[in-house]
Amino acid sequence: MEKKDKGIVYLVGAGPGDIGLLTVKGLKCLRKADVVIYDFHLNAQILNYIRHDAEFIYAGKRGGHHTMTQDEINAAILQKAREGKIVCRLKGGDPFIFGRGGEEAQVLAQADILFEVVPGVSSSVAAPAYAGIPLTHRLYSSSFAVIPGYEDTTKEESAIDWAKLATGVGTLVFLMAVKNIDTLTAKLIEHGRRPDTPVAVIRWGTRSDQQTLVSSLEKIAAEVRENEIKPPAVMVIGDVVNLRSELAWYEKKPMFGQRVLVTREHSEGFDILEDLGAEVLLFPTVEIAPPQTWDDLDRSIDAIQTYDWLIFTSANSVRYFFRRLIEKERDIRDLGGIKICAIGSKTAGEIQQRGIRVDLVPEEFNAEGLIDLFIREVGQQKNGAPAGQLFQGMRFLLPRAGKARELFPEKVRELGGVIDLPTAYQAIKPEFHGKRLRRFLEEGRVTVATFTSAATFTNFREILGDGADELLRKVAIAVIGPVTEKAVVRAGLRVDIMPEEATVEAMVSSIRAWALKQA
Template structure:
């Protein structure tokens, strides 16, 4: 007899992937099938196993449905009856205008086990991220959630606008953009003052959040002038007045800036996190993939003769990770490095050594391979010394060549390889064509070359024209030199070549050119 599966209705929250509950993340990590909505941030799918079945059933306003509700119900039933663990990922909270009740009823009718996990609803998120407290002792102690789009098959509306208009201090209206003029008119006709403050928030909690402030009398005209489209919520009430001093989300220094991150997906998290905390909208476009080598014979041979070297040089965190992975696979650990001095090209690389109980003996002031070679030579650590340099198979030769010219013996061994990524080119090209990119960040020469390879097209002149409108940011001079080879200027480069300093340079640059203040 086949084992029956189980369905988990999980609230995905309003959009910001950081607002997913811990329980929701735990269930996603166990999912065999994820059925997700238009309003569920696709980044949440990274919590799911790689072999998980992903089914998009997005529904938008205006009848643009990927699936009908009946089909969604059938999908949940079929996969559960096949014995799978199903996560139904729904934007906001499943039971607040999310039709979660209907899906649960369908599961119950078939005797399928289920669990519902609440999520941060769009109402509280839209208010909080716009600086509007939906309740406030000075203004109101009551709030009502209302749908602005009832079931079109119902013969009569069950919304009593006459009672709602003055029956709750704050009104939060879901899915009300299309009918906003009519809703505002009904509220005023039922006794709500025309000068009552009102706000409309689109894409609440997301980097592309937009808000429009007005009164009940003019909010419809303001929304039309600002071309606000769904998904958006309407907040009506005196609490909107508090926004002036509480609004924090849209005041962040990089809010409204679209910044492309070209690092590998595994390495991008630190840069993306820091930029998003400052308000940036990050488009992750990994241009390279880091892979293990097909042949490790050179590195393995070097590991067997570590005692023959005086120095071990690391030029990137990737090198550290792959070197020690291979060392451990050979049945050894950090004790095998006894007697070796270790030099790292920068603070990030030095930090990567710490989990292995090691500290770098030598760091250059400037974080480049060339600067490391020059610093070692100037300190008298080159002539007659024997260096082991594990690095990427495609790495440059400046560091070993300079050391050899100064009388050192350098053994270069590949520890990993980088290959061009191929998936993100279309999304980046579309964003460039739409003029929706403010900056592209590059953290190595390979990210530059692979990015331009991804964007290669027949109309090279048009591509260069599109890139000319975008600020290009390089983490250091080597990367900047590679950008220059394509005939393009570098607008942003930090003095110290670390991720933290790159973020600081971006912040400094765009603070001087902050986008126009939003209403």
């Protein structure tokens, strides 16, 4: 087999935890990969950027407990590459810093398989930075060393020259040091490091549950046990640790420690919470897809000039309607003379981007608000018309999701109007299992669960299965509006956050206000 006929392997560093620290090149490699082989110590949200049709292989590597041995990982990488696939070997931190990426690269080179290395941000520099600790500083340290903290302490001869390390380097950074912290600190003191040297241990650095413990070299081991600090953690030793009192920034963010669960298809609009220090966990419980058939919408588009009003209830309905309009070799000129109504400012904005003016936007972004608006609007034009004939002779087109409320259509018919309801898109339940999310909820690592529709809530309960309601009772529940609130209340749960205006932007503002009160 010629080399050009083989696949290619990208050894990608996923960074230390904060998803924003994934490199642009790393993201590009993820998005084009046919196969992704990934470890435990990386932000699972990164996996959301992988193609839905890509193959996922979990390699494990969690605190000495490996789902696959290194030989098995090497074999899997080689097999997939030899099948001509684009393989992304996704590793936490940087692949060439205690990540065995060098060994994997050697295996590929010896097999004559193309590979590239995409460096990642290592926790050795990122965790201290997020804790407000610079590894070097003109007044305190001009050198640093990164050392593995997991060396077998029963070995007769150590690979580390403790005498030189203890006094020859300004700042010491130990990775994976919690298990052997007693031995490590004792060795450093034994070989000349001051017992009162400042030390910081940073657990889950760069994540919303980052925990930083500051002590001295002689006391840190006992305090780690006392505070029940568990792996993964980075230990920083040196006078630069004293700068934390002045430079700490991440843990001071107003929403630090909050983990917000987003159950819609994307996290657009929730970004501001990340800027405030929260971590946004994307777990979509709905997936927007084309309808099973375009027949109903096609018939409505063919008869578009017969309608008086075209009503859009969501940005998705706008996107799919105009997608089909163009596919049928029509354009916005065919909408001449038809009035446009949009529920919500986001929906209106989606329409306006296409150069179309919106005639009506109800104050309440729901069916009730739409009914009131049309009764007032049409009532002014047909002053004195009998109640049952208010919409007489009027035709409405409402392209919408496959499942939707019938309140507005029923009212239109009750008032004498004609309304067509073609399916423009459908919200389906994705094929997910909620094992990881369930663990996060059980461990109290989610603080707010958000639901932007009754469907996102219903699907969430179905995906998690038994015990979903009990898990939700442990978190604050945020809903976008009254319809979603009713679905939550019917399940016997309490809604903690609901904006006055049913938009994502208003919902995010309400979550922010709630979090600041909790702080």
